[in-house]
Amino acid sequence: MTLRYAARMGKTPRSFIREILKVTESPEVISFAGGLPSPALIKVEGIAEAARSVFETGGAAALQYATTEGYLPLREFIADRYRRRLGLDVGPDEILITNGSQQALDLIGKVFLDAGDAVAIERPGYLGAIQAFSLYEPRFCPVPLEEDGPDCAALERTLGEQDVRLFYGVPNSQNPSGITWSREKREDVASLLDGTGTVFVEDDAYGELRFSGRSLPPVKKYLPDSTVLTGSFSKIAAPGLRMGWICANPEVLDRLVVAKQASDLHSNTLSQRILAQYLTHNDIDAHVREICRVYGRHCTLMSSLIDDLFPDGVSRTEPDGGMFLWVTLPLGFSSMALFERALAEHVAILPGLPFYVDGGGENTVRLNFSNADEDGITEGMHRLARALEA
Amino acid sequence: MTLRYAARMGKTPRSFIREILKVTESPEVISFAGGLPSPALIKVEGIAEAARSVFETGGAAALQYATTEGYLPLREFIADRYRRRLGLDVGPDEILITNGSQQALDLIGKVFLDAGDAVAIERPGYLGAIQAFSLYEPRFCPVPLEEDGPDCAALERTLGEQDVRLFYGVPNSQNPSGITWSREKREDVASLLDGTGTVFVEDDAYGELRFSGRSLPPVKKYLPDSTVLTGSFSKIAAPGLRMGWICANPEVLDRLVVAKQASDLHSNTLSQRILAQYLTHNDIDAHVREICRVYGRHCTLMSSLIDDLFPDGVSRTEPDGGMFLWVTLPLGFSSMALFERALAEHVAILPGLPFYVDGGGENTVRLNFSNADEDGITEGMHRLARALEA
Numbered sequence: 094m095t096l097r098y099a100a101r102m103g104k105t106p107r108s109f110i111r112e113i114l115k116v117t118e119s120p121e122v123i124s125f126a127g128g129l130p131s132p133a134l135i136k137v138e139g140i141a142e143a144a145r146s147v148f149e150t151g152g153a154a155a156l157q158y159a160t161t162e163g164y165l166p167l168r169e170f171i172a173d174r175y176r177r178r179l180g181l182d183v184g185p186d187e188i189l190i191t192n193g194s195q196q197a198l199d200l201i202g203k204v205f206l207d208a209g210d211a212v213a214i215e216r217p218g219y220l221g222a223i224q225a226f227s228l229y230e231p232r233f234c235p236v237p238l239e240e241d242g243p244d245c246a247a248l249e250r251t252l253g254e255q256d257v258r259l260f261y262g263v264p265n266s267q268n269p270s271g272i273t274w275s276r277e278k279r280e281d282v283a284s285l286l287d288g289t290g291t292v293f294v295e296d297d298a299y300g301e302l303r304f305s306g307r308s309l310p311p312v313k314k315y316l317p318d319s320t321v322l323t324g325s326f327s328k329i330a331a332p333g334l335r336m337g338w339i340c341a342n343p344e345v346l347d348r349l350v351v352a353k354q355a356s357d358l359h360s361n362t363l364s365q366r367i368l369a370q371y372l373t374h375n376d377i378d379a380h381v382r383e384i385c386r387v388y389g390r391h392c393t394l395m396s397s398l399i400d401d402l403f404p405d406g407v408s409r410t411e412p413d414g415g416m417f418l419w420v421t422l423p424l425g426f427s428s429m430a431l432f433e434r435a436l437a438e439h440v441a442i443l444p445g446l447p448f449y450v451d452g453g454g455e456n457t458v459r460l461n462f463s464n465a466d467e468d469g470i471t472e473g474m475h476r477l478a479r480a481l482e483a
Numbered sequence: 484m485t486l487r488y489a490a491r492m493g494k495t496p497r498s499f500i501r502e503i504l505k506v507t508e509s510p511e512v513i514s515f516a517g518g519l520p521s522p523a524l525i526k527v528e529g530i531a532e533a534a535r536s537v538f539e540t541g542g543a544a545a546l547q548y549a550t551t552e553g554y555l556p557l558r559e560f561i562a563d564r565y566r567r568r569l570g571l572d573v574g575p576d577e578i579l580i581t582n583g584s585q586q587a588l589d590l591i592g593k594v595f596l597d598a599g600d601a602v603a604i605e606r607p608g609y610l611g612a613i614q615a616f617s618l619y620e621p622r623f624c625p626v627p628l629e630e631d632g633p634d635c636a637a638l639e640r641t642l643g644e645q646d647v648r649l650f651y652g653v654p655n656s657q658n659p660s661g662i663t664w665s666r667e668k669r670e671d672v673a674s675l676l677d678g679t680g681t682v683f684v685e686d687d688a689y690g691e692l693r694f695s696g697r698s699l700p701p702v703k704k705y706l707p708d709s710t711v712l713t714g715s716f717s718k719i720a721a722p723g724l725r726m727g728w729i730c731a732n733p734e735v736l737d738r739l740v741v742a743k744q745a746s747d748l749h750s751n752t753l754s755q756r757i758l759a760q761y762l763t764h765n766d767i768d769a770h771v772r773e774i775c776r777v778y779g780r781h782c783t784l785m786s787s788l789i790d791d792l793f794p795d796g797v798s799r800t801e802p803d804g805g806m807f808l809w810v811t812l813p814l815g816f817s818s819m820a821l822f823e824r825a826l827a828e829h830v831a832i833l834p835g836l837p838f839y840v841d842g843g844g845e846n847t848v849r850l851n852f853s854n855a856d857e858d859g860i861t862e863g864m865h866r867l868a869r870a871l872e873a
Binding site: 348 | 485487488489490492517519520522525527528530531534535539543544545547548549581583585586589593594595596597598600611614615617618619680709717721722723734735738744745746747748749750751752753754757
């Protein structure tokens with residue numbers, strides 16, 4: 094029996110990351126390939142205690158159907174934190190709880206994209222967004238990423254030539270590059286998009302993980318009505334709870350709620366309540382500071398090992414936050430070949446190719462510095478240096 | 484700022500059920516409108532104990548990223564249960580864990596439907612499926628539902644006239660009607676679809692909730708390769724965990740996994756592990772028998788109150804399982820008007836209109852008998868009888 098599939102399935106890349114994760118799951122492999130937080134920084138006991146409390150005080154409600162928008166105290170926590178951290182004036186009625194920020198991207202694609210619509214995205218751009226939007230069959234328009242954010246002249250040309258429905262970007266510690274947009278770039282992007290009808294999708298998965306410098310205002314601050322901001326608890330609490338959110342003006346949020354109803358009714362009630370309990374009964378600011386301290390040390394260590402051990406002609410970014418370093422090998426080097434050789438040395442890396450919607454990037458590599466500990470990073474980077482020499 | 488939305492958003496009905504649920508949330512309202520399980524039949528302590536055990540024995544893994552396919556012991560439990568209960572020979576590699584069975588429908592739409600494709604559906608048909616598939620902009624072809632399943636002559640005509648991509652049905656205790664397809668209808672549907680390339684989407688949310696008669700073989704038994712079977716733990720464990728699944732042949736499952744990756748990476752790790760622990764350390768068969776006993780009593784009570792209290796000319800279905808009764812008022816009666824009058828009497832019902840993809844059904848009503856207890860059913864039906872008299 095041959096079944097026919099929807100056209101969109103031919104356009105959606107299988108997640109290279111998740112396929113690689115399967116290869117690299119064996120315990121002797123040190124992995125810089127995925128995007129997992131450090132297991133030592135997930136507060137298992139604190140979350141377990143929050144779960145006990147939820148079951149004791151409201152177990153029946155935590156196991157029943159609930160509203161599509163999400164658990165109000167959790168939405169209030171998110172809105173409060175935006176106000177305190179970023180001076181962003183949003184209320185809980187502008188927050189929709191999603192299954193991680195990956196679902197946020199799916200819902201945004203559902204609500205905004207018709208087949209053939211133009212979607213601008215940083216080059217290199219986040220693979221998860223490329224996948225999520227691909228299901229809605231857009232045309233991707235890559236905007237080169239410079240050291241301080243997108244190439245605004247290129248963005249302006251793209252906006253002039255095409256009716257761009259969405260521009261997707263990660264202004265804080267971008268995935269895959271680790272680059273943070275400067276304040277000027279944020280303002281420039283906002284003023285380029287203002288009044289055009291193009292929606293800016295601001296993915297802020299890493300904004301809290303800033304280990305040097307001060308937090309910059311989100312683009313949403315400059316472009317409040319047509320920015321859709323997404324966030325995630327995967328990096329500051331626990332990814333297994335699959336808790337993310339969308340922050341958007343009430344008119345847009347209303348559409349996203351309809352799409353969420355049709356897609357899965359609502360997010361996990363129990364985990365929303367456990368998370369709200371955990372966040373409001375623990376010192377999250379202190380926990381975030383601890384994460385930033387550890388990831389900052391990891392990043393510095395990995396950076397210095399690249400500088401010490403890798404051959405001349407290798408360059409790297411200098412992240413001020415997040416979980417990733419971006420390495421460019423000398424021209425002519427293949428990161429796919431390096432991936433194979435590295436795996437033989439029991440270290441896993443992520444070739445940069447799938448982050449390019451228009452091809453290219455054959456000599457680029459994404460390295461994750463959050464998951465392995467310092468001994469693992471040191472050992473893994475020595476192994477990787479050996480693979481590079483070969 | 485006027486933003487432009489995708490065309491699909493104009494075609495997706497807002498969930499009437501969920502809007503009604505908001506109206507009927509006040510505690511003095513007895514609700515027959517939703518589809519909530521009885522709160523008395525959710526084993527809060529058993530699930531809390533499973534959660535404690537998960538945190539004690541594997542808390543770190545329960546809070547980390549995990550595979551898209553889902554937690555293997557949970558998929559093994561589902562496959563085992565299919566083998567034991569229904570003689571269905573499936574393995575865990577044919578099971579994908581989803582966020583409730585609503586997400587199963589979304590993923591099936593993603594994988595199979597291009598805009599304009601024909602989707603056959605029972606008339607009346609499940610509103611959640613109409614919503615989920617609407618996002619993929621199909622043409623719906625209603626197939627009249629008779630007392631023992633779909634009108635197979637009408638189905639045959641539809642298949643002859645159109646290239647039907649999916650046929651969606653609920654053979655056990657259908658939502659909204661409570662009708663169970665006969666064995667003959669199951670065989671006939673399978674033989675009509677066999678070799679056509681049309682996929683049968685068999686929604687089996689209620690198969691375990693059978694309180695009279697014996698379980699019949701699923702259509703998948705007769706049409707194994709081109710049936711995609713969906714299931715849910717919302718009715719036999721707890722809806723707040725948002726745990727459902729898809730059972731399909733490995734080739735189809737592979738596509739569904741790609742769609743799931745792009746949509747939200749994977750389902751909630753913690754809840755999958757809690758559920759697997761709960762299911763394998765409690766007597767689920769005894770629990771399901773208890774649910775069936777209670778819902779059977781509720782259904783009998785509601786049926787006899789309809790017969791005793793409602794005016795002549797009202798007819799109803801005779802469910803042998805599930806959570807819903809379907810009432811047809813005399814021609815000319817409006818269930819929307821009854822909804823308003825019933826709400827004034829503090830009882831909520833669900834007008835049948837949104838279950839008809841081609842209009843009609845103005846005099847039909849869906850009544851839920853699982854959520855209210857027996858006192859609530861008795862009082863609510865008296866209120867409803869008063870509203871009907873008015």
